[in-house]
Amino acid sequence: MDMIKVGWSVIVLLHGFIHLMGFLKAYNLASIDQLVLPISRTSGLIWLGAFLLFIASVFLYLFQIDWWWIIAAVAVIVSQALIVTYWEDAKFGTVANVIIMAGGILGYGHWSFNAMVDRELDQFWNGVASEQTEGDGKKIDDLPPVVQKWLNQSDINNQEAVKLNQKGRLKTTPEGSWMLVEADQYVNVDSPEFLWIADVQMASYIHLAGRDKYKDGKGHMLIKLLSLFPVANAKGAKIDQATLVRYLAEIVWYPRAATKEYIEWEQIEERKARATIENEGIITSGIFEFNKEGMPVQFEAERYYSRKEGATLETWLIDIEPSSYRVFDGMKIPTKASVTWQLDDGEFTWYLLEITDATYYSDIPQ
Numbered sequence: 001m002d003m004i005k006v007g008w009s010v011i012v013l014l015h016g017f018i019h020l021m022g023f024l025k026a027y028n029l030a031s032i033d034q035l036v037l038p039i040s041r042t043s044g045l046i047w048l049g050a051f052l053l054f055i056a057s058v059f060l061y062l063f064q065i066d067w068w069w070i071i072a073a074v075a076v077i078v079s080q081a082l083i084v085t086y087w088e089d090a091k092f093g094t095v096a097n098v099i100i101m102a103g104g105i106l107g108y109g110h111w112s113f114n115a116m117v118d119r120e121l122d123q124f125w126n127g128v129a130s131e132q133t134e135g136d137g138k139k140i141d142d143l144p145p146v147v148q149k150w151l152n153q154s155d156i157n158n159q160e161a162v163k164l165n166q167k168g169r170l171k172t173t174p175e176g177s178w179m180l181v182e183a184d185q186y187v188n189v190d191s192p193e194f195l196w197i198a199d200v201q202m203a204s205y206i207h208l209a210g211r212d213k214y215k216d217g218k219g220h221m222l223i224k225l226l227s228l229f230p231v232a233n234a235k236g237a238k239i240d241q242a243t244l245v246r247y248l249a250e251i252v253w254y255p256r257a258a259t260k261e262y263i264e265w266e267q268i269e270e271r272k273a274r275a276t277i278e279n280e281g282i283i284t285s286g287i288f289e290f291n292k293e294g295m296p297v298q299f300e301a302e303r304y305y306s307r308k309e310g311a312t313l314e315t316w317l318i319d320i321e322p323s324s325y326r327v328f329d330g331m332k333i334p335t336k337a338s339v340t341w342q343l344d345d346g347e348f349t350w351y352l353l354e355i356t357d358a359t360y361y362s363d364i365p366q
Contacts, residue, residue: 009061009062011096012057012072013055014096015079015093016052016053016055017051019048019054019082021034022043023044023045023047023051025044026040026045026047027044043085046078049078053078054079056075057071057072057075066111068107069105072101072104073104073108076097079093079097080094083097106228108228109228109229110209110227110228112228113228120211120213121195124188127191128160128161128188138259138260140152143258144267144273145267146267146271146273146290147265147267147273149290150255150258150290150294150295151255151259152294153294153295154255155330155332156255156258156259157256157331157360158256159254159331159361159362160188160189160362161188161360162189162253162254162358162359162360163184163187163358163359164184165358166184166356167180167182167183167353168180168181168183168351168352168354169181179201179208180201181200181351182198183196183210184198185197187254189256190260191279192262193214194212195215196212200223202225208223208224208225208231209223209226210223210224212246214240214243214244214247217282218235218240219234219235219239219241219242220243221234221243240282241284242311245301245316248275248277248286248301249286249318252288252320252334253333253355254360268287272287273287273290285301286300286301287299291322293322297320297322298320300315300316300317302315303316305341314341315342316339316340316342317340318337318339318340320336321336324354328357329360331358331360333358335356336353337353339351339352339353
């Protein structure tokens with residue numbers, strides 16, 4: 001446990017025990033010289049209640065119960081009402097209440113963000129289950145030779161969905177510092193859809209909670225500082241295109257999608273093929289490059305790049321590390337890649353990622 005969490009917990013515990021003193025004085029169970037004003041027995045019970053609420057909030061927090069902040073908020077409200085009533089003796093307790101409430105607000109942000117993600121995950125799995133199909137899509141033999149060579153080396157069984165565990169580093173500007181990332185990604189293979197949930201370590205004790213998704217032709221990127229304060233909330237036609245391009249690029253992790261009707265292939269060179277994806281009226285494309293063994297090593301497409309003055313269409317490049325191919329659930333996929341914008345003023349590599357695990361689902365419970 002880090003020092004901030006320990007320090008906050010200690011403050012709550014000490015503040016709670018100070019409230020216990022009010023109960024002890026009211027019932028003459030101890031001589032409390034620090035409390036000058038008389039405390040009735042009824043008020044003493046309220047002091048005891050505040051003590052119990054503070055103690056309960058700490059235990060719930062330490063055991064990572066998401067709604068601990070509710071108990072902490074109630075404790076602060078009760079405590080501050082007592083402090084106002086006994087201001088001469090207890091006014092300095094306001095400082096502790098401010099600190100505790102600040103922690104509670106951050107706890108609310110974490111809970112609120114996770115609740116949103118849980119709802120979207122339920123919608124995702126329900127959608128995958130309702131869309132399960134068998135035997136649909138193109139035959140591998142009907143695809144361009146370079147794509148056939150790739151898919152014949154990748155077991156494209158009847159995967160309906162995939163969960164990917166990722167880690168990596170990213171930065172938001174060319175001059176920015178690298179930030180550590182851990183993320184889970186959920187992908188629907190039968191119909192273009194994904195949900196990406198990330199925790200970004202911006203600095204010591206400061207994190208960004210991120211969620212990127214594409215569903216029913218709509219993309220949405222949401223980033224919140226400390227899970228609470230929005231720093232990015234991007235929607236609209238350009239985001240729709242950008243997230244669909246992302247889905248297309250990442251079929252290297254769920255190769256069955258390459259056989260789906262929503263993707264058309266055209267071989268343009270011996271080791272290159274253009275893939276065009278269409279979904280909900282959005283059409284976009286990208287070029288996959290393969291090595292001599294027939295495995296994807298690069299993807300290039302035009303994708304919208306966000307700027308202060310407005311998004312512009314730029315070249316987006318993914319380089320795959322050829323030696324990083326591993327097998328998960330029988331599926332051979334790349335695990336390391338870099339993502340680069342090729343801008344007029346130079347290249348900007350903004351994401352270095354690694355797939356640490358992948359789980360493929362061929363049967364989703366209805």
